[in-house]
Amino acid sequence: MAVDKDVRAALDTIFAADSDLYQKRGWNQRSGFGERPAILNIDLANAWTRPGSRFSCDDMDAQIIPGVQRLNQAARAKRVPIIYTSTAFCSRFDMGAFPLKTPFEDLLIGTPATEIDSRIAPEDGVDTVIIKKRPSAFAGTHLAGILRAGRIDTLICTGVTMAGCVRHTVEDALGEGFRSVVVKECVGDRVPAAIEWNLFDLDMKYCDVEPLEYVLNYLDSLESFANL
Numbered sequence: 271m272a273v274d275k276d277v278r279a280a281l282d283t284i285f286a287a288d289s290d291l292y293q294k295r296g297w298n299q300r301s302g303f304g305e306r307p308a309i310l311n312i313d314l315a316n317a318w319t320r321p322g323s324r325f326s327c328d329d330m331d332a333q334i335i336p337g338v339q340r341l342n343q344a345a346r347a348k349r350v351p352i353i354y355t356s357t358a359f360c361s362r363f364d365m366g367a368f369p370l371k372t373p374f375e376d377l378l379i380g381t382p383a384t385e386i387d388s389r390i391a392p393e394d395g396v397d398t399v400i401i402k403k404r405p406s407a408f409a410g411t412h413l414a415g416i417l418r419a420g421r422i423d424t425l426i427c428t429g430v431t432m433a434g435c436v437r438h439t440v441e442d443a444l445g446e447g448f449r450s451v452v453v454k455e456c457v458g459d460r461v462p463a464a465i466e467w468n469l470f471d472l473d474m475k476y477c478d479v480e481p482l483e484y485v486l487n488y489l490d491s492l493e494s495f496a497n498l
Contacts, residue, residue, distance in 0.1 A: 318430045
């Protein structure tokens, strides 16, 4: 999502000063990649990726979807697991208190809104799709269990929203003992400020935020999982 050049300049100044503060206090360590990564595409379902929805995020067609396509292609070439999440509910009662603040009634299981965008569709019988009911991909799901069973130690994260499901997932990943790498060009939100601040804050405290080309080069350097 484009940021006005004056706003960008102001953010760069602020973040540079803040980065210096964190660095002097021993924060902003680089966790890097582990030995066995998985791709985690967070809530890239139609409600968020297609225009006209109350959940729609910007930059999907121009940046996020093309970036995820490239990541998925690189991961599949090395047999790296790809996991998708979508947030969906079977009834309004199933949503709990969420409708008090947000239009979660749009997210009913079985509707097109909660289906993964066809441009980055999961491969049947190969990729994993997790339906969650909380912002974090870990909350109330079996994600941590299947990652440990597969000896995965690193999550390469894409998706939306930066201030919501991506952020909560990355925070919980660290708490569950996993490294996370957020791909800068492959995450979004509905407002630019939410993206910019959360990318900075997560990079300082919870994960590594890295550019798409850096992550693609890492995936390309891996030995195929089929050979491990």
